[in-house]
Amino acid sequence: MIEILSKFDNRFHELLSKKTIASASSTSVLPDGFADSLDAAEEVIMRWDKASSDAAWTKMIWDSNDDAVDYLHAVDEVQNILESLSLSQRRAGVERAQNLLHVSMARLEDEFRCLLETTSGPVDPERLLDSFASSSMAAAASSSFNSNCDDDGEGSSIAGTYRDEEGENSSDDDNDEDVPVARPVTDLNPVIELLPPDVVESLNDIAKRLVQGHCKLECCQIYGSVRKVVLEESLQRLGMDRLGIDETQRMPWELLQNKIKKWIQVMDVGVKVLFASERQLCDQVLEGIPGGVEESCFAELAKGIMMQLLCFGEAVAIGKRETDKLITILDMYEKLRDLLPEIHSIFSGESCLSVREEASGVLLRLGEAAKGTFAEFENAVQRDPPKTPVPRGALHPLTRFVMNYLRFLLVYVDTLKKLFGEKPAVPVYYHHHHQYSSVPAENTSPLAVQFIWIIHLLEANLDNKSKLYKDLALTNLFLMNNVRYIVQKVRHSELSSLLGDDWMRRHSAQVRQHAKSYERSAWVKVLACLKDEGIRSGGSFSTGVSKAVLKERFKSFNSALEEIHRTQSGWCVPDSQLRSELRISVAEKLIQGYRAFLGRYKIYLESERNPQKYIKYTPEELEKMVNDLFGGS
Structure with a gap:
């Protein structure tokens, strides 16, 4: 850069030596030194003025680093002159400098826009996802490292023992090389470079001059308009849709x-990678410019x-x-949270x-939507109408649905605890429905x-x-089947710790x-049929047995047993342990x-x-018949 500036100084002096008489006379109203500088700056600026030079239409200043340096110095000279002179002191010279500044600002706006447009482009979704995945893996690695080091405090105790054993000898050898030590991953930033560093530096140079030349609004509008299109296209490639509220609410649930x-x-990915990267780029392009310009520019785009x-x-x-x-x-709520x-x-x-x-408001409304939908779930369970009995006494689909639904909700248990944290411990409605479940503890x-x-x-x-x-x-x-299913689903999940031992005892007793x-x-x-009543004359063992009654009793037993075997062999007890226990009990x-x-x-x-x-x-045949029961599926 020093070499470039030195070359510029040489060329600038050459320009000063080639001033025309007309130029000299036009600047005679300026003090010595200012006139020469303004003439030289004017020649550089007007060379790139599209209204004065046809060549200015075919080439951009920032195509050449030397041209860019020359132009920036010329603009700086004009701004320095304007800062040094008051309008009342040298009206003609000040007006000329102001006109040059106006011309240079227009050209810098073109250069700023062109440089942004030619170097900006939508980010490939794979690059975004790779950056996001890398940061996620780094976070997981860092978490794993920290947890391994912290287990039982072994890391610190071993280090302490090592230092105690070494004592003063550990510092005797100053030439010992440092032992490499594994470090946790600390750079979890998924932000990516959206523009090359040299382009960012050039944009920053231009932006500073635009703001100094009172073109802050134009600078922000140009930057915002170009980068907004790029950001929007990057998000669309990632999967963003522009959907209104009405269109979203009319959409079928499967599609939604x-x-x-x-x-x-x-x-x-958008917030952690794209928006964060855009904010970083905006801060870099507008670095060193006072007045919070970067915030307004970022808001613009x-x-x-x-x-x-x-809005979605x-x-x-x-x-x-x-x-x-x-x-x-709940997925949406947790992600936004x-x-x-x-x-x-x-x-x-x-x-x-x-x-x-708006982000905080949408999060609040998603939380309310989750609670409202949970209440609708309660209503759906309560309103599900009795239609036809489930064949063979098997599990009702509603039982499966509700219990699997509750178990799946355990994934969101921390979120649900927060959402329901304000509700009373024992709702009033429990006191009106205690015939099925006792009131929960306070x-x-x-x-x-x-x-x-x-x-x-x-x-x-x-x-x-x-x-x-x-x-x-x-x-x-x-x-029995359905309550057993409920109990087993609770017992073999985190529902057991949530509902408590008392709930488990009461419902296990219900199954029995x-x-x-x-x-x-x-x-x-x-x-x-296996009772003694009515078989003996007089009702006691001391009297004779009525064979006719006994024969009828055996026939009734056989008939009733065969009827049960015929019907209940097709009945269903899905739980194998319960089925075995029930057969044994019978x-x-x-x-x-x-016997x-x-x-x-x-x-x-x-x-x-x-x-x-x-x-x-025989008794053995009865046992076989009992083992045939509940074979339905």
Whole structure:
């Protein structure tokens, strides 16, 4: 640069020596020294004036570094002259300098625009994603490094032991080389260079002169208009859509869901890479210019685009509340929440206040949308109408849906805890629906209350659906299966810690109660056949046995058993452990009673013709029949 400036000084002196007489006479009103400088500056500036030179149309100043340096020095000379002279002192000379400054500003505006347009271009999505992925991997590596070093404090204790053992000897050898030590990754900045450094330097040189020449507004407008187009195209290549609120709300959910996924990616990569890089570029181009010019310029190019992105979030937030949307809305909420500090940092200053306020407002409305959609989920569970009974007493689709939905929501447990943090611990409605679930303890978290309430609504709905069965045994089996499924889903997930041990104990007891109710309603008729009442004359063992009654009793037992085997072999108990436990429980009661009954009365029929007509089954055969039960799927 020093060499270039030296060359300029030589050429500038040559220009001074070639002044014409006309030029000399025109500047005679200026003090000595100023006239020569103004003449030399005028020759450089007018050489690039499109109104005065045809060559100025075919070539740009910044095509040559020497020409650029000459022109900047000429502009600086004019500005120095204007700063040194007052209008009243040398009116003619000042007016001439002002005219030259006006001509130079017009040319610098052209150069500024041309340099921006020829070097700016949309960023390839792969480059953006690579930069974003690299920073994410670096963050993960840094986190892993820190966690490994901090485990049990071993890193610090080992270092301390090493220093203690070395003592003073550790400093004796000044020639020891430093031992390489692994360092955590600290540079997690995904910002990229949008323009080459030499171009940024040239733009900064031009911008400084434009602002000094009172063309701050024009400078910002040129910079903003060029970079805005580039930024918008880069985001569009990444997947940004320009959608209005009405268009967004009319869109089918399947299509809107895909748009939301794209929006999340565009926001993530856009804020962390593109907007951050644009802010860095803007700060570099306008570095050293007082008055917060970089903030107004950045607002000029980025504010509208960011507001467009936030408008999409607003459209989703104020849309119709539907259960299917909750997960997606939570994704949007979490992404905007995580990006909010960076948005506030990038869009700093008074010029971007509206962006920061809008981002915070959209986040608030997405949170309200999530809570409203959660409430709609509650309503959907409560309103799901009983239509036709589920075949074979199996799991109801509503049970699967609700429990899997709740388990999936655990991914967002921290977010949900924050959203429901203001709600009372025990809602009033619990006191009116305590027949299904007891009121939660006062220290139950607000989120746990919401989950307990939804399961309570599910249980109430299942109770209504169970009434569709005409067979009481199948009613109890249906409730047993569904409550068991609920308990298992809670037990094998983080729901167990959220809902608490008391909830688990009560619902496990419900499963056992439904199982007992099934056994009573299904097997009471069969087991009644194995009672002694009515078989002996006079009702005591001291009197004789009525063979006719005994034969009828065995026939009734066989008939009832065969009917149960025929119907309940197709019934369903999906949980293998519960199915095994239920078979064992039934077998114990049935086979034990049957063995005792045979032991007491078998001898009375063995002498009869065709005793197998009445004593059709052995205890082993009964066990096999019981093991055939609940084989439906």
